[in-house]
Amino acid sequence: MLKYIIKRLLQTVVVLFIVSIFSFLLIRIAPGNPALLMLPDTASEEQVKDMEANLGLDKPLINQYFHYMSGVLKGDLGNSTTYRVPVADVIPERLITTAKLTLTTIILGTLISIPLGIVAGAHRGTAVDFFSMFFALLGQSMSPVWLAVLNVYVFSVVLDWFPSMGTGGLKYIILPTITLAYPMAAKITRVARSGMIDTLSEDYITSTYAKGIKRSVVYRKYALKNALIPVITLIGIQIAQFLAGTVVVETVFSWPGTGQLINQAVQNRDYALVQSMLLISAAIFTIINLLVDIINSFIDPRMRLE
Amino acid sequence: MDHLLQIQDLCVEFKTERAVSKALNGVNLTVDKGESLGLVGESGAGKTTTALASLNLLSKNASHKGDIRFQGKSVFQMKDKELLDIRGDKISMIFQNPLTALNPVFTVGEQIAMVLRVHRGMNKKDARKQAGELLEMVGIPRNRVHDFPNQLSGGMRQRVGIASSLACNPELLIAEPTTALDVTIQAQILELMKNLQEQYNTSLIMITHNLGIIAELCHKVAVMYAGRIIEYGTVREVFSTPLHPYTRGLLGALPSLDEDKKRLTAIPGNVADPRKLPTGCRFHPRCDLQDNKCADKCPEMICITEDHYVECWYHGGGND
Amino acid sequence: MDKKVLLKRMKGNPFFVIGAILALVILIVCFCSPLFIRFNPIVNSTAEKLHSPEGLKNGLSGHIFGTDQLGRDVLSRLLIGGRFSLLIAFIVVILQTLIGTILGIIAGYIGGIVDSVIMRLCDVFLAIPNLILAIAIMSVLGSSPKNLVIVLVVSGWVSYCKVTRNSVRVVKNQDFVHASQVMGAGKMHIMMTQIFPNVTTNLIILASQEIGNTILIEAALSFLSLGIQPPTPSWGNMISTGRTYLMVRPWLVLVPGIALMLTVLAFNFLGDGLRDVFDPKRVS
Numbered sequence: 001m002l003k004y005i006i007k008r009l010l011q012t013v014v015v016l017f018i019v020s021i022f023s024f025l026l027i028r029i030a031p032g033n034p035a036l037l038m039l040p041d042t043a044s045e046e047q048v049k050d051m052e053a054n055l056g057l058d059k060p061l062i063n064q065y066f067h068y069m070s071g072v073l074k075g076d077l078g079n080s081t082t083y084r085v086p087v088a089d090v091i092p093e094r095l096i097t098t099a100k101l102t103l104t105t106i107i108l109g110t111l112i113s114i115p116l117g118i119v120a121g122a123h124r125g126t127a128v129d130f131f132s133m134f135f136a137l138l139g140q141s142m143s144p145v146w147l148a149v150l151n152v153y154v155f156s157v158v159l160d161w162f163p164s165m166g167t168g169g170l171k172y173i174i175l176p177t178i179t180l181a182y183p184m185a186a187k188i189t190r191v192a193r194s195g196m197i198d199t200l201s202e203d204y205i206t207s208t209y210a211k212g213i214k215r216s217v218v219y220r221k222y223a224l225k226n227a228l229i230p231v232i233t234l235i236g237i238q239i240a241q242f243l244a245g246t247v248v249v250e251t252v253f254s255w256p257g258t259g260q261l262i263n264q265a266v267q268n269r270d271y272a273l274v275q276s277m278l279l280i281s282a283a284i285f286t287i288i289n290l291l292v293d294i295i296n297s298f299i300d301p302r303m304r305l306e
Numbered sequence: 307m308d309h310l311l312q313i314q315d316l317c318v319e320f321k322t323e324r325a326v327s328k329a330l331n332g333v334n335l336t337v338d339k340g341e342s343l344g345l346v347g348e349s350g351a352g353k354t355t356t357a358l359a360s361l362n363l364l365s366k367n368a369s370h371k372g373d374i375r376f377q378g379k380s381v382f383q384m385k386d387k388e389l390l391d392i393r394g395d396k397i398s399m400i401f402q403n404p405l406t407a408l409n410p411v412f413t414v415g416e417q418i419a420m421v422l423r424v425h426r427g428m429n430k431k432d433a434r435k436q437a438g439e440l441l442e443m444v445g446i447p448r449n450r451v452h453d454f455p456n457q458l459s460g461g462m463r464q465r466v467g468i469a470s471s472l473a474c475n476p477e478l479l480i481a482e483p484t485t486a487l488d489v490t491i492q493a494q495i496l497e498l499m500k501n502l503q504e505q506y507n508t509s510l511i512m513i514t515h516n517l518g519i520i521a522e523l524c525h526k527v528a529v530m531y532a533g534r535i536i537e538y539g540t541v542r543e544v545f546s547t548p549l550h551p552y553t554r555g556l557l558g559a560l561p562s563l564d565e566d567k568k569r570l571t572a573i574p575g576n577v578a579d580p581r582k583l584p585t586g587c588r589f590h591p592r593c594d595l596q597d598n599k600c601a602d603k604c605p606e607m608i609c610i611t612e613d614h615y616v617e618c619w620y621h622g623g624g625n626d
Numbered sequence: 627m628d629k630k631v632l633l634k635r636m637k638g639n640p641f642f643v644i645g646a647i648l649a650l651v652i653l654i655v656c657f658c659s660p661l662f663i664r665f666n667p668i669v670n671s672t673a674e675k676l677h678s679p680e681g682l683k684n685g686l687s688g689h690i691f692g693t694d695q696l697g698r699d700v701l702s703r704l705l706i707g708g709r710f711s712l713l714i715a716f717i718v719v720i721l722q723t724l725i726g727t728i729l730g731i732i733a734g735y736i737g738g739i740v741d742s743v744i745m746r747l748c749d750v751f752l753a754i755p756n757l758i759l760a761i762a763i764m765s766v767l768g769s770s771p772k773n774l775v776i777v778l779v780v781s782g783w784v785s786y787c788k789v790t791r792n793s794v795r796v797v798k799n800q801d802f803v804h805a806s807q808v809m810g811a812g813k814m815h816i817m818m819t820q821i822f823p824n825v826t827t828n829l830i831i832l833a834s835q836e837i838g839n840t841i842l843i844e845a846a847l848s849f850l851s852l853g854i855q856p857p858t859p860s861w862g863n864m865i866s867t868g869r870t871y872l873m874v875r876p877w878l879v880l881v882p883g884i885a886l887m888l889t890v891l892a893f894n895f896l897g898d899g900l901r902d903v904f905d906p907k908r909v910s
Contacts, residue, residue, distance in 0.1 A: 026766055
C-alpha cells in the first residue's frame with residue numbers, strides 16, 4: 001500500500017508541474033502584450049516597461065517559467081489589479097469562506113441521500129426505489145445556473161424567507177447550501193443505491209445468510225460497510241470540487257469565496273488573479289483528490305495489499 | 307424411516323430476461339445421519355442450486371415445486387426463526403469460491419465468530435477466542451484471527467470457510483470445495499475434512515465434478531445431469547459398474563495410471579441447456595445407446611440392486 | 627448485440643422512452659424554429675418592452691412568453707437560443723468523441739510509454755475543474771463561438787479517451803485478438819475490425835450523457851458572460867440578464883430556466899436509459 005501512496009504522490013507532483021506550466025502560459029497565449037494584461041488600464045509606459053522586465057519577456061521562455069515558479073513557491077503570485085494588493089493576500093480569507101459553505105453543503109447533501117440510496121438499493125423495484133431514481137435524475141439535471149436562480153425566486157422573492165445574497169449569519173448560508181447540496185445529493189443517492197445493490201449480489205452476502213444471520217442484520221452490519229465505500233470516495237471528490245471553486249453559485253448569492261473571486265477576476269480582466277486562481281484551484285482539487293485516494297486505500301481492504 | 311435430509315421431486319426454475327431456465331427437474335435424494343454423499347455432475351447440472359435450495363437460499367427470481375425436508379420439516383414452509391436457527395448451526399455450507407465467499411471488509415475472525423454469537427449466544431470476546439481455536443483446527447495460526455481475507459492465500463480462505471461452517475458442529479455439511487486451488491492444497495483440505503467427518507460423525511453432501519474426491523470421502527454417490535439424478539448408489543457399486551451412459555462417460559474420461567494406454571472417452575455434444583431442455587431423457591442427444599423411446603419419455607429411477615439405482619431405458623426403467 | 631433484444635429493452639425502459647421522446651421533441655422544435663417563429667430574436671423593439679406572457683390569448687402570433695427588457699419576444703429567443711446551444715453541444719460531443727477515441731485507441735493498443743504519456747495528459751486535464759479551466763481560457767482568448775467550442779472540447783475529451791483505452795486494453799488481451807495475430811492480421815486491421823466495434827457501445831452511452839453536461843457548462847459560461855455573447859440568445863445569458871428583473875418579471879428567468887432543466891433532464895434520461903438498454907445487468 002505504501003507503494004501505491006508513493007506512486008500517487010509522484011503522479012500528483014508531475015501533474016501539478018504540468019498545470020503550473022499551463023497557468024504560466026495562460027497570459028502568454030492571449031493576443032497582445034502580456035505585460036499589459038497584468039496591469040490596470042491606467043498604467044504608465046514606465047510601469048509597462050517595468051512589468052515587461054519583471055515577467056522577463058525578453059528572455060527565453062524557460063527562464064521566464066523558472067522565474068515565475070520560483071516566485072510562486074515563495075508565495076508571490078503577482079499583484080491583483082482589482083484589489084491592488086498581492087494576490088496571495090486575497091486568497092486565504094476567501095478560501096475559508098468557501099470552506100464554510102462546503103461544510104454545510106456536505107452535511108445537508110449527505111443527510112437524506114445516503115439513507116435514501118441505501119434503502120432504495122436494498123429494496124429494488126419498490127416505490128422507494130423509483131422515487132430515489134427520479135429524485136436523483138432530477139437533481140442531476142438541475143444546473144446550478146437554474147437552481148440558484150430558482151431558489152432565489154422561490155425563497156427570496158416569493159416567500160421572502162431568506163436573503164438572496166451576502167454573508168452574515170445562518171440565513172445567508174441556507175440558499176447557497178441548498179443549491180449546491182441538491183445535485184450532490186442526487187449523485188450520492190445513485191452511488192449509495194448501486195453500491196448497495198452490487199454488495200447484496202455478492203457471494204459473501206449469500207454465505208452470510210447461510211450462517212443464519214437475519215436479513216436486517218445483514219443489511220445493517222455486513223452489507224452497509226461495503227456499500228458505503230464508493231460513497232465516501234464520491235464525497236471526497238465533491239469536497240475537492242467545492243473547495244476548488246463553485247463559480248456560479250457564489251456569484252449568484254454574492255458569497256465571497258474562491259468561486260466569486262474567479263468570476264470577479266475574469267470580469268475585471270485581472271489576469272494575475274485569473275492565472276493564480278487557475279493554479280490554486282487545480283492544486284486544491286488535485287491535492288484533496290490525492291488525500292481521498294489515500295484514505296480510500298486505508299478503508300478498502302482490497303487495496304491494502306496492492 | 308427418518309432421513310436427515312430428504313429432497314422430494316424438487317423442481318426449480320429461474321426466470322431470466324430471455325427464457326426460463328429449468329435448473330432442477332425432479333430431484334429425489336436422501337441423506338441419513340453419518341452418511342456422506344457425493345453429488346457429481348458437470349457445471350450447470352444443478353448441484354449448487356440443490357445446495358442453496360436446501361437452506362432456502364434461492365434467489366428471488368427462482369420458483370420451486372416439490373419439497374426439501376430436514377429432520378422431517380419442510381425448509382420451505384418453516385417459519386423464519388426456525389430457518390435462521392438451522393442455517394449455520396444444523397446445516398452448514400462451504401461455498402465454492404473462497405475468493406468471493408468471504409466479506410472483504412471484516413476480519414476472518416469476525417466471520418467465524420458471528421456464527422458463534424448468533425447460535426451459541428457467546429459474547430464478543432469468547433467468540434473471538436473460539437474462532438481462533440477453530441482456525442488452529444483447520445491449520446491456520448490463531449493469531450491470524452485479526453487478518454482480513456485478502457491477507458490470506460486462497461487455500462487459507464477456503465479453510466476459513468470450513469472453520470466457520472464447523473463452528474457449531476452441524477449435523478449436515480454441504481460442501482462445494484473449489485477446484486481453483488493447487489492440487490496439493492486440495493489434498494490437504496480433503497484430509498482435513500475426512501478427519502473431521504470421522505471425528506464428529508457429520509453427514510456430508512460433497513458437491514463436485516471431481517470423481518477422485520468422491521472416491522476418497524463418500525459412501526454414496528448421486529450423479530446429476532440436467533437437473534435430475536440419473537444414477538445413485540454406493541461409491542463402490544457405481545464406480546465399479548457404472549450403468550448410465552453418462553456415468554460411464556465420466557468415468558471413462560479419467561486417465562488411468564496403471565492400465566494400458568487407451569483413448570480417453572469424451573462424451574460428444576454439449577451439456578444440456580437448462581433453457582432448452584431436450585424432450586424425454588435429457589441425455590438422449592448425446593447418448594450412443596439411445597433409441598426412439600429415449601426421445602419420447604423420461605425414464606424413472608429403478609432399483610438394480612439395493613445399492614444401485616439408475617434412470618435409463620436401456621436398463622429397464624418404468625412400465626413397458 | 628441482438629437488435630430485437632435491444633428494441634425490446636428500449637420499449638420497456640421508461641427512462642429511455644421518456645428521454646428519447648422529450649429529447650427528440652426539443653431537438654425538432656428548436657432546429658426547425660427559424661421556420662415558424664414570428665419575431666426577430668435579436669432586433670430591439672423598445673415599444674414592446676417587458677410585456678407579460680400572453681399565453682395563447684392571441685394564438686400563436688402573440689408573445690406567448692412575453693417580451694424581454696429590450697422588447698424581444700421571449701419564445702423566439704428561447705427557441706433560437708436552444709438551437710444554438712444544442713448545435714454547439716452536438717458539435718462539441720462529436721469532436722470530443724473523435725479526439726478522445728483516437729487518443730484512447732492509441733494509448734490502449736500501443737501501450738508502454740505512449741500510454742503513460744497520454745494518461746498523464748488526461749490526469750492534467752482532470753486536475754483542473756472543468757468550469758474553471760473553461761473560464762480561464764475563455765477569459766484570455768475572448769469569447770467567440772469558435773473559442774467556445776474549443777474550450778468545451780478541451781474540458782471534456784478525457785472521459786472518452788479513458789473509456790476507449792480501457793475497452794481496448796480489455797479486448798486486446800482476449801484470445802480472439804491473439805488468434806488473429808497468429809493468423810497474420812496487421813495491427814491496424816485488428817484495431818479497426820475487432821477492437822472498435824466493442825468500444826462503440828460504451829462511447830454511445832458516454833456521448834449521450836455528455837450532451838447534457840456540455841449544455842450545462844455552456845449555460846454556465848454564457849451566464850457568466852463568457853459564452854455566447856448578446857445579442858445572440860442563449861439560455862444561460864437569458865437567465866443572467868433576466869436576473870435583474872427577477873422581482874418584477876420573473877418569467878424572463880423562469881422560461882429559459884425550465885427549458886434548460888427539461889432539456890438536460892431529457893438527455894440524462896436518454897443516457898441512463900441507453901445504459902440500461904445496452905447492459906441491463908448493470909446496476910447504477
